[in-house]
Amino acid sequence: MSKILGAMREACRVLLGRKPAGRRLTVYADDLFIVSYPRSGNTWTRFLIGNLLYENEPVTFLNIEKYIPAIYLWPDRVMRSLPRPRVLKSHECFDPRYKRVIYIVRDPRDVAVSYYHYAIKRNVIADGYPITEFIHRFMDGEFDLAWNWAASWGDHVLSWMSLRQGRQNFLLLRYEDMLQDTENELRKVAHLVGIEPTPKRLRRAMELSSATRMRDLEKTQGKDWKLTKGTRQDKPFVRSAHAGDWRTALPASSVAEIEQAWGSIMKQVGYDLSTELPVSQSVGSATMKV
């Protein structure tokens, strides 16, 4: 019965042209994609870029889907009608059709902590669900929002890095660098989108995208934003906006599991492993041997 209802619901969505585009999105060569694994600073980056591009109206949760829409919320029909060049948010693992990409990467240990809280917010797991248990499922990619092409953090990051790093029209941003020196990283973005990065313009974008402002906006708009509508409103979407929370939030055994699975990719991106010497030192000793 529920199967039949599901099929009818699906049919209605097709009939009304309401099926979200997702991977079926019609891609244009001039599209710019903001891509990341979930919980890696995509929304913050969207606010920054939106506030950089659009100077008439500050970005909020109520207009962000107009300026920089997520490909998962709107049908392709709507997406095709947007003015070009489009700037779009995506969580897809490598998609060869994306020609211009800003890829944000974040320390997977922090991603794991953030994802845990987000899964509670979305009622996927209950309050107090054991985090060690969660980490296993997280590492298997089970919580990725994509259907059955859900990727683990490692596959996601490596797929984009190994196929696009060093190419034109691919900008790799580290969430941690963005936190530490937002202006500098935002300047790189401005160059990619072809905007002159005047200090005034950069600062305006940063102020309008600060964690404090976003938290305030979320308080009044969280229940109406398409992404968080229907999720627990007592849990914030904009959470700590910090790097390194994993040090206190993750049990050592979970840290070890993550580092064992993705250690080589983490080092490639410049994340020191707690189970090993810091990257700078080990690189140093390798050079010494040569």
Add this chain to the structure above:
Amino acid sequence: MRRILGTLKQVTRVLLGQITAGRNASLYPDDVFLVSYPKSGNTWVRFLIANLISEEPITFLNIEQCIPSVYILPDRELRRVRRPRVLKSHECFMPRYRKVIYIVRDPRDVAVSYYHYNLKKRLLPPDCSIEQYAPLFIADELDMRCGPWGDHVMSWMNMRESRDKFLLLRYEDMQANTVAELRRVAEFFGIDPTPERLNRAVQFSSADRLRELEKKESKDWVFTKGMRQDIPFIRAAKSGGWQSALPPQVVAQIETAWGDTMERLGYELVTRAKGLSSRAKEAVFDS
């Protein structure tokens, strides 16, 4: 009007559960995927494997039951296929495919084969030359399903090469030494590769037999139904056809786009001096 009809057709298919599974196919952990870029020998290898697994000789009319393509049947029917399933797919890297046989073929031959296939599918006008087609092929601007050849191949190689459940086959090796390559496939499946079994599979999957079968069955095979029947699906079934079929400038375009990937796979480039491949150059440079 045409749009409304298209939507209605789509709605009916959803209601009847007939949407082809494609990328949304339900996956099981014991699935084996036979993945390749289009026109890289997937159908031939499908026949080889199916004839290895199945008692009954494989034809175009029963191949979709034995090793179904994820692009033809709806998910509902794919879920009913006996497990462990062997499925054909042309997807670029899919993180959820656990066990994968990946077939790679010289992109210069892929270009020639894809050109004829797109004529067969009427995606190209009958008077389109291969020079006109080449840039569309290199940028994947014609059907935009799988991405450019280089991205497709590198996505699988970068992510899965030298892993446990990944077997890389070169079409050219399969041609040159079918039995030896099929033995590797059998071992990958955990099948005892007795010479009789291997030889039987090779015979039942020969290009001559496939051509005979195609003549009789292609207008009924779901895959080629409705395409131009005057252009065969099973075409040359040879390696190196590009040397006579591709104009030098197209060869140069392809080698410029994907030279490094081709060399990594052992395809010799005509536009780079022999004995001084890029790897060799790097080595010289490093020392």
